[in-house]
Amino acid sequence: MVSRTVHRATASAAALLTLTAVPAHAATHESDTTRTSSAAALPAPDMTGLRAVLRTLTTQGAPGAIARIDDHGTVHTAAAGIDDRSTRRAIGNADRFRIGSVTKSFSAVVLLQLADAHKLDLDASVDRYLPGLLPDKRITVRHVLSHRSGLYDYTNSMFASSVSGFEAVRDKVFTYRQLVQLSLRHARTNAPGAAYSYSNTNFVVAGMLIEKLTGHSVGTEYRKRIIEPLKLRDTFYVHPATKIPGRYAHGYLTPDRTGAKLVDATDQTVSWAQSAGAVISTTRDLNTFFSALLGGRLTSAAQLAQMERWTPVNSTTRYGLGLRRRDLSCGVSVYGHTGAVQGFYTYSFTSKDGHRSLTALANTSNNGTVLNTMARTLESAFCGKRTKAIQSSPLTGRGSYVTERNVAYEDIAPGVARD
Numbered sequence: 001m002v003s004r005t006v007h008r009a010t011a012s013a014a015a016l017l018t019l020t021a022v023p024a025h026a027a028t029h030e031s032d033t034t035r036t037s038s039a040a041a042l043p044a045p046d047m048t049g050l051r052a053v054l055r056t057l058t059t060q061g062a063p064g065a066i067a068r069i070d071d072h073g074t075v076h077t078a079a080a081g082i083d084d085r086s087t088r089r090a091i092g093n094a095d096r097f098r099i100g101s102v103t104k105s106f107s108a109v110v111l112l113q114l115a116d117a118h119k120l121d122l123d124a125s126v127d128r129y130l131p132g133l134l135p136d137k138r139i140t141v142r143h144v145l146s147h148r149s150g151l152y153d154y155t156n157s158m159f160a161s162s163v164s165g166f167e168a169v170r171d172k173v174f175t176y177r178q179l180v181q182l183s184l185r186h187a188r189t190n191a192p193g194a195a196y197s198y199s200n201t202n203f204v205v206a207g208m209l210i211e212k213l214t215g216h217s218v219g220t221e222y223r224k225r226i227i228e229p230l231k232l233r234d235t236f237y238v239h240p241a242t243k244i245p246g247r248y249a250h251g252y253l254t255p256d257r258t259g260a261k262l263v264d265a266t267d268q269t270v271s272w273a274q275s276a277g278a279v280i281s282t283t284r285d286l287n288t289f290f291s292a293l294l295g296g297r298l299t300s301a302a303q304l305a306q307m308e309r310w311t312p313v314n315s316t317t318r319y320g321l322g323l324r325r326r327d328l329s330c331g332v333s334v335y336g337h338t339g340a341v342q343g344f345y346t347y348s349f350t351s352k353d354g355h356r357s358l359t360a361l362a363n364t365s366n367n368g369t370v371l372n373t374m375a376r377t378l379e380s381a382f383c384g385k386r387t388k389a390i391q392s393s394p395l396t397g398r399g400s401y402v403t404e405r406n407v408a409y410e411d412i413a414p415g416v417a418r419d
């Protein structure tokens with residue numbers, strides 16, 4: 001266990017700018033006004049609690065776990081366990097890792113910058129930009145970015161069997177069109193705009209929009225618009241290369257069969273996800289990213305407001321445009337994304353003003369207990385010391401987790417069984 005607290009200068013990069021379909025009704029565009037969310041009003045982070053959560057993760061099947069809080073220029077880090085089961089090297093916050101769907105926030109930022117530049121209309125049909133790609137012209141860019149398009153998530157079928165599904169695509173290189181075709185073999189989940197239904201297909205379409213509108217790869221656009229301006233030294237999009245550059249944590253996929261050996265899933269193309277999930281980063285860089293985003297330094301205030309037009313997912317989660325809102329037990333709302341890619345679970349969230357951010361990583365996946373416990377890192381980081389310990393709760397069913405308040409709080413891609 002390593003833990004430290006250091007002070008640093010404020011980042012200067014700032015000069016920029018389950019298949020459970022949830023009906024999207026009137027509440028779709030609710031605002032944040034009733035939630036406590038400024039970092040200034042937050043209690044001090046509970047580092048003792050955070051360390052305990054990381055240790056718990058290592059008893060639940062994660063070889064290691066790390067977390068970093070950036071709070072008004074003060075950095076707190078914690079780590080438990082190992083980043084490599086062969087060498088048994090300790091895991092640390094300098095380790096790079098695969099961030100999975102936190103990538104979706106990067107893709108959304110690029111598109112909202114294009115909206116800022118009047119190159120994209122969020123309410124235009126996807127068909128205007130990508131003629132003939134989708135079978136329904138009523139699907140808009142906004143539907144795609146808010147998971148309301150109804151496009152089936154092809155990863156449900158791809159990863160129905162976790163290890164063999166993964167090994168079948170580990171080295172594969174897909175085109176975006178191939179991934180969309182995999183989705184279109186299946187019936188759509190809902191009419192455009194009618195319901196929230198999380199689907200990687202949406203952010204494959206987002207990647208295609210980026211490439212069409214800019215004439216560049218998504219990797220180039222992430223670099224130009226986000227990575228370089230924010231000086232994210234540990235953030236990469238290397239698709240279709242299979243290696244994480246530099247120092248990194250190994251990621252271990254938990255097999256579906258109880259007791260089977262963890263599978264080292266570190267090396268893979270992540271081509272099945274690309275703009276929906278293939279970015280590599282660190283806890284520091286993700287905190288910088290979400291602080292900048294919520295701090296208004298990546299988009300105009302008007303486009304950030306678009307990102308924060310919320311579709312309810314369940315009683316504690318909302319989805320905006322490539323952005324999640326989590327409502328914590330202490331009444332604080334936090335903004336960011338979660339990620340699950342073979343071997344890695346990520347939580348990355350910030351306060352409403354971007355002044356306090358937390359990123360946590362466990363280097364395993366396909367382990368519902370671990371994923372569930374990771375939510376407690378948010379409570380430690382943003383709610384401070386609590387009199388009643390937040391309990392981890394059992395996986396209650398396919399794609400559904402409950403908290404001690406007995407409410408489902410995580411929307412899991414359908415067919416992505418964690419047990």
Ligand code: HEL
Pocket residue numbers: 099100101102155159160161162163165198200253277337338339340341342343344365366367411412413415416417418
């Ligand atoms: S799932 C999520 C998370 N998102 C979605 C996306 C991402 N990741 C995936 O779609 C990966 C699916 C396979 C993951 C794999 C494992 O756990 O390693 N599971 C299986 O193979 C199960 N059979 C909604 C959790 C998000 O938080 O947004 O990332």
